[in-house]
Amino acid sequence: MSPKIDVAFKLNGVDVRTTVSPGMSALEMLRDELHLTGTKYGCGEGECGACTINVDGLSANACLMFAADCHGREIVTIEGLVSDPRTEALKKSFVAYGAVQCGFCTPGFVMQARNLLEKVRSPTPEQIRRGIEGNLCRCTGYKKIVEAISEAAAASS
Amino acid sequence: MSPQPATTGRPAVAPEEGVAAIETYAAPRSLAEAVALLRTGEATILAGGTDLMPQSKTGRARFQRMLMNVRHVPELRGIRGTQDCVRFGALTTITELLDSALVKNRFNALWQAADHFASEQLRNAATIGGNICNASPAGDTLVPLLVFDARVELTSEVNGAAARRTLPLAEFFVGPGRTQRRATELLTAVEVPLPPDGFFSEFYKFGTRPALDISAIAIGFGAVRDGQRLRQVRVAFGAVAPTPIRAAKTEAALASQPLPAAIEPALAAAAADIHPISDIRASAWYRRELVRNVLRRMLNNVTQN
Numbered sequence: 001m002s003p004k005i006d007v008a009f010k011l012n013g014v015d016v017r018t019t020v021s022p023g024m025s026a027l028e029m030l031r032d033e034l035h036l037t038g039t040k041y042g043c044g045e046g047e048c049g050a051c052t053i054n055v056d057g058l059s060a061n062a063c064l065m066f067a068a069d070c071h072g073r074e075i076v077t078i079e080g081l082v083s084d085p086r087t088e089a090l091k092k093s094f095v096a097y098g099a100v101q102c103g104f105c106t107p108g109f110v111m112q113a114r115n116l117l118e119k120v121r122s123p124t125p126e127q128i129r130r131g132i133e134g135n136l137c138r139c140t141g142y143k144k145i146v147e148a149i150s151e152a153a154a155a156s157s
Numbered sequence: 158m159s160p161q162p163a164t165t166g167r168p169a170v171a172p173e174e175g176v177a178a179i180e181t182y183a184a185p186r187s188l189a190e191a192v193a194l195l196r197t198g199e200a201t202i203l204a205g206g207t208d209l210m211p212q213s214k215t216g217r218a219r220f221q222r223m224l225m226n227v228r229h230v231p232e233l234r235g236i237r238g239t240q241d242c243v244r245f246g247a248l249t250t251i252t253e254l255l256d257s258a259l260v261k262n263r264f265n266a267l268w269q270a271a272d273h274f275a276s277e278q279l280r281n282a283a284t285i286g287g288n289i290c291n292a293s294p295a296g297d298t299l300v301p302l303l304v305f306d307a308r309v310e311l312t313s314e315v316n317g318a319a320a321r322r323t324l325p326l327a328e329f330f331v332g333p334g335r336t337q338r339r340a341t342e343l344l345t346a347v348e349v350p351l352p353p354d355g356f357f358s359e360f361y362k363f364g365t366r367p368a369l370d371i372s373a374i375a376i377g378f379g380a381v382r383d384g385q386r387l388r389q390v391r392v393a394f395g396a397v398a399p400t401p402i403r404a405a406k407t408e409a410a411l412a413s414q415p416l417p418a419a420i421e422p423a424l425a426a427a428a429a430d431i432h433p434i435s436d437i438r439a440s441a442w443y444r445r446e447l448v449r450n451v452l453r454r455m456l457n458n459v460t461q462n
Binding site for chain 1: 175176182203206207209213214224226276277281
């Protein structure tokens with residue numbers, strides 16, 4: 001019988017409490033227990049970045065994080081950024097540049113792009129490519145994504 | 158040696174030995190508490206989780222009765238320099254290595270390995286202690302740490318008090334995924350002596366793409382330059398033996414005569430130092446070719462600079 005672990009943390013600015021099992025990932029907790037499905041399951045191995053979230057101000061793969069380890073931390077998911085101006089700029093530019101095709105990787109890309117723009121206000125294309133090295137897109141070929149991030153940086157700086 | 162399965166060489170464990178084996182979860186707040194919990198040697202240690210989670214999901218991790226999350230143990234944090242040594246707490250993340258001026262200025266090969274490590278998402282979570290204890294033959298930080306003569310500090314509870322022992326990293330690894338850490342011990346820190354004045358170092362990792370790739374081979378190199386003579390030469394290889402290795406024969410060949418005459422003997426020596434296998438990432442033949450050609454390129458660069 002696997003033990004139940006109580007966790008309490010800040011999720012998108014709100015205090016939440018839930019119960020998790022030891023082997024559960026933060027991604028499973030977010031999607032299956034807390035019903036926030038904007039964070040996607042792509043590979044489950046940290047290779048694709050579709051599950052990118054922000055933990056204590058740093059980007060992380062939710063699929064590699066133990067749900068139990070969320071206790072006491074501040075977690076932001078794509079749902080928590082609806083009124084964030086930088087995310088809004090990214091959303092507009094992703095649409096304008098056709099950086100969304102199937103859309104599955106998009107929340108992860110937006111999370112990671114926002115994380116990049118928080119640190120580097122006007123990144124070069126090379127810095128953008130480096131910044132999104134942990135995110136895979138199988139549709140666009142990245143060019144449109146890099147352009148969209150570049151445009152969002154220009155629009156919000 | 159027979160080929161190993163992909164990634165870590167760990168075979169699948171029986172389902173009841175996977176996450177189902179976990180009966181309790183603990184998140185100690187001090188080192189004393191952590192080593193006390195380890196007294197019976199029945200805890201699986203969780204740090205960044207970036208290796209443990211995928212290993213658990215694919216059934217390759219064997220779990221103990223307790224899952225112990227050490228992330229709240231303050232004694233395991235921080236990079237501290239003393240006069241002749243730097244102590245990296247086991248929970249130092251790869252991002253913290255990358256952001257450290259001390260690492261960049263004095264341990265270039267380690268900084269380069271941190272820079273080439275997976276992706277930002279991974280670097281923010283993965284820890285140096287976890288990279289060491291996971292003991293992958295291809296572990297990114299292990300090759301430069303061998304170049305810098307790192308030692309690991311292991312702490313356990315003996316007669317109610319914390320007892321430490323240290324041993325050279327080169328002796329710590331005993332096979333893929335296997336180390337000298339006893340079940341009652343926690344890896345608490347990595348101690349790295351400051352390299353001698355004038356010591357330069359380089360790390361080179363070969364994979365099919367720059368990000369998120371497990372090395373087909375990795376080479377760490379360091380020396381003190383004296384004209385075309387190399388002194389205090391240290392060479393380490395990753396992913397070409399059951400553990401990351403120091404290359405004693407290669408080092409001796411490079412120390413015995415000046416560059417560029419030392420290069421061809423060093424390449425021959427390297428071929429004798431390594432014992433690569435064929436697996437999903439590369440054949441043994443290809444790994445040998447890579448070591449020879451990449452090492453030659455690195456040594457040519459040293460000769461010309």
